[in-house]
Amino acid sequence: MSVTPKPLYFLFVCYLPFLSCRAAVIIILSFSATRVMLAAAIPARIFSDHMVLQRDFPPPIWGKAAAGDSVVVEFAGQSVKTKANNDGRWQVRLEPMEANSGGRAMQISSSTGGDPVVIRDVLVGEVWFSGGQSNMAYTAGQMAGRLAEGRALVAAADLETIRLRKVNERDSPVPRDNLTGGGWDVCSPQSVGRHSAVAFVFARRIHRALGVPVGIIDCSWGGTPIEPYIPADAFTGHPTLEKLAALAKTGDIEAVKRLPGGTFARSPAWLAGAIYNGRIAPVAPYAIRGAIWYQGESNSGRGEDPRQYAHKMRALMRGWREAWGRRDLPLYFVQLPQWKSYAWTYLREEQRRALDAGHTGMAVTVDLDNAGDIHPPNKIDVGERLARWPLAKLYGKKIPFSGPLFREAEVRGAEVVVRFDYAKEGLMAGRIGGVRIIVGAKDGVLHGFELAGKDGVWHRAKAKLNGQTVLVNSPQVKHPLAVRYACHPEAPKERPWNLYNKAGLPASPFCSDWSKMPYDSAKNPMPE
16 A cells, blocks of 8 residues: 655745744644645555455455545546545445456545555455464464475465555554554465465365455464454343343453353453453454354363353354344354363354354364364364365355264164265275365274263274164173264374265264263362
């Protein structure tokens, strides 16, 4: 974005030798302030060189100008005029446009006659918003440093029609109306290393499938829980949400830690709405196709109670949809992988339950080997699985997009029949053959299934594939009442969780009766 200066203040310069130093400074500063007011209308900082505008939507363009000033936005043959309100705010909407890979200039001018603002190299395509904590913030450069396949992707990332925008603003107690810095990067082997690996892989898959420009706006922040990403107005409809909103107003971090459904809040940035106010409010309603989300670790760490996370996920979706003015705004998210924390088992189930919010989908990653690392470097499978959801649901690609999701369990004597959604083509026992490679296990043996009877004690069970169902039995449970799969923090190395559909997409963990898996907060105490 550029503004070309003009020599408008030469008269002041002529008189400077006759003024005192202090008077000269006052005049120069006053004139500078006046000049800012007289400059062209200034767009919000999210609009800058190399940006991508969303195709097929009327994208809003907004900013500040002098009160009552007429503002004209010109782009791609369009010229749209509006007037700044009494606060100096203005907004226009361009007509929907088709995708265009040719960089064009947008010009924004005002009736004051100041210099126009020119935003260069603007593309039109698909725009996605991403958020979450450290596994979403984990960069492509970090991935390349630890994963050979990641290194190859970064080296081949000379993809000039993919654009990446990281938002690094601080938290805020109130919604901000603009960003303070940053800009859009053109994707290259040099620039991509500082951006989210998951978001890059996701964008790359969308770009390759559709052949149009793709833009990513990423607001992720390592170590943060979900609450600060949710706008304050969305903390309604459940007692935990309402208490979290009230505690955020008083800034009572210690009370948040003690609250059932609370988190180990470390600073005001962990409170309800704080990151939304600083990083998301200044961006919405920039036109986007949808959002992706990878978070949950900081809602299921030591002492953190995961049991209300589904309500928080629904509040996040509701709040973002309200912010963007679209009830059907899609949000696709990553279910947490394996990790040694007791609470992760329960948070994964909360994530699965949040699928009832509509216009959403879940990328399952519990089968991926994390090698005991809370930040596993294989973000390629994560981003690829995440991209399958919009490719199938929004872009009409005839591809599988979900692994098996538990539907129901039927007890037949000593055996339990388990049925799944997304298993139409059949199920299989699989194994990881490499990054993006799932192959059928030669022995066909399934791991991770357990049965419980009246006593509520869980026992390892034998599981047999039967078309679209799994038949489960155990000699130790003659009269089973419940069945579960992958309901532990981690799988034993010798018995990896390995239920997939024939498309090679993994099944989500499940339990047919969660009353037989009560959460025990004593097993996950708050740190000293």
